[in-house]
Amino acid sequence: MTIKVAVIQFPGANCDLDAIHVLKNVVGVDTRLVWHNDFKEAHFDGVILPGGFSFGDYLRAGIIAAHSPALDEARIMLEDGRPILGICNGFQILIEAEFLPGALLQNESLKFVCKWVNIKVLNDRTAFTNKMKKDDVLAIPIAHGEGRYYTDNLKELEENDQIVFKYSTEDGSVKSEANPTGTLENIAGICNIEQNCVGLMPHPERASESILSPKQTTHGRIFFESMIEFIKRRST
Amino acid sequence: MAQMEFIIEISLENKPAARDPVAETIKRDLLAKKGYENVSKVRSGQYLRLILKANSEEDAKEIVTNMCNDLRIFNPVTQNLNIINVKKL
Numbered sequence: 219m220t221i222k223v224a225v226i227q228f229p230g231a232n233c234d235l236d237a238i239h240v241l242k243n244v245v246g247v248d249t250r251l252v253w254h255n256d257f258k259e260a261h262f263d264g265v266i267l268p269g270g271f272s273f274g275d276y277l278r279a280g281i282i283a284a285h286s287p288a289l290d291e292a293r294i295m296l297e298d299g300r301p302i303l304g305i306c307n308g309f310q311i312l313i314e315a316e317f318l319p320g321a322l323l324q325n326e327s328l329k330f331v332c333k334w335v336n337i338k339v340l341n342d343r344t345a346f347t348n349k350m351k352k353d354d355v356l357a358i359p360i361a362h363g364e365g366r367y368y369t370d371n372l373k374e375l376e377e378n379d380q381i382v383f384k385y386s387t388e389d390g391s392v393k394s395e396a397n398p399t400g401t402l403e404n405i406a407g408i409c410n411i412e413q414n415c416v417g418l419m420p421h422p423e424r425a426s427e428s429i430l431s432p433k434q435t436t437h438g439r440i441f442f443e444s445m446i447e448f449i450k451r452r453s454t
Numbered sequence: 455m456a457q458m459e460f461i462i463e464i465s466l467e468n469k470p471a472a473r474d475p476v477a478e479t480i481k482r483d484l485l486a487k488k489g490y491e492n493v494s495k496v497r498s499g500q501y502l503r504l505i506l507k508a509n510s511e512e513d514a515k516e517i518v519t520n521m522c523n524d525l526r527i528f529n530p531v532t533q534n535l536n537i538i539n540v541k542k543l
Binding site: 277278281284285314316319320321323324325326327328368369370400 | 525527
């Protein structure tokens with residue numbers, strides 16, 4: 219089968235081409251950059267909402283993009299179980315479009331935080347983590363001002379195994395020193411109950427080639443390899 | 455009935471449960487340091503002023519409330535919507 223993936227371009231996106239590069243040249247999957255008004259779900263097996271900004275992030279990061287026709291199309295994919303990944307601003311869009319629960323608030327420091335961090339895998343069964351193992355620790359960069367996850371229903375997230383990643387130390391200890399933004403319970407990424415939609419603040423597309431990593435790691439590529447695996451499994 | 459124009463002011467206020475570092479910084483690093491220790495609480499939020507056509511003040515409030523709910527102008531997980539003021543233009 220030929221797998222085809224879309225990366226949606228919103229006005230203000232700036233990590234769209236990075237995602238395209240990794241998918242095409244590192245993972246080797248047919249990937250198209252699609253302007254948000256032109257996106258049609260029927261052509262694609264999976265979709266990535268990339269990082270950057272969208273519509274100036276006015277009102278709240280992601281809220282204007284959440285009303286784009288691209289999200290109506292993506293909702294069809296959400297409901298029929300195709301994989302959807304929101305990275306950084308893409309995660310904010312998925313939250314505001316209510317694909318994922320909760321809110322992403324301004325970092326506790328009120329500063330834009332840009333650095334390499336470690337995240338621990340809590341759920342290794344999602345569309346984007348099925349080639350990882352629970353408790354794996356991944357080296358990955360973050361770059362955002364509004365990534366402090368908050369929910370008034372943490373218990374439900376935990377019970378449904380929707381917390382996919384938590385910020386941790388390099389040896390996998392989840393503690394406040396490893397929390398870069400004041401995010402609730404060190405949460406870095408979550409998924410929907412069905413586990414086909416994942417959103418996270420860190421940038422896997424910036425961590426997929428050893429030349430870009432301070433520790434020559436390529437952990438980011440596992441997200442995209444997992445997506446391919448998930449698509450293949452769905453089709454059989 | 456001819457519709458009238460109303461000016462309506464709304465605030466989107468952060469709910470108490472979520473920490474509000476903007477307000478905390480204003481209180482701690484500005485007000486308290488400049489002698490306004492008598493200020494015991496600050497909460498930050500967003501403010502919008504809209505002019506719209508409606509049949510009455512009540513109608514204007516209802517339109518704006520529905521609009522804010524439908525379009526998720528505020529995130530109900532972390533924010534409350536307050537209608538601060540409505541007046542006929």
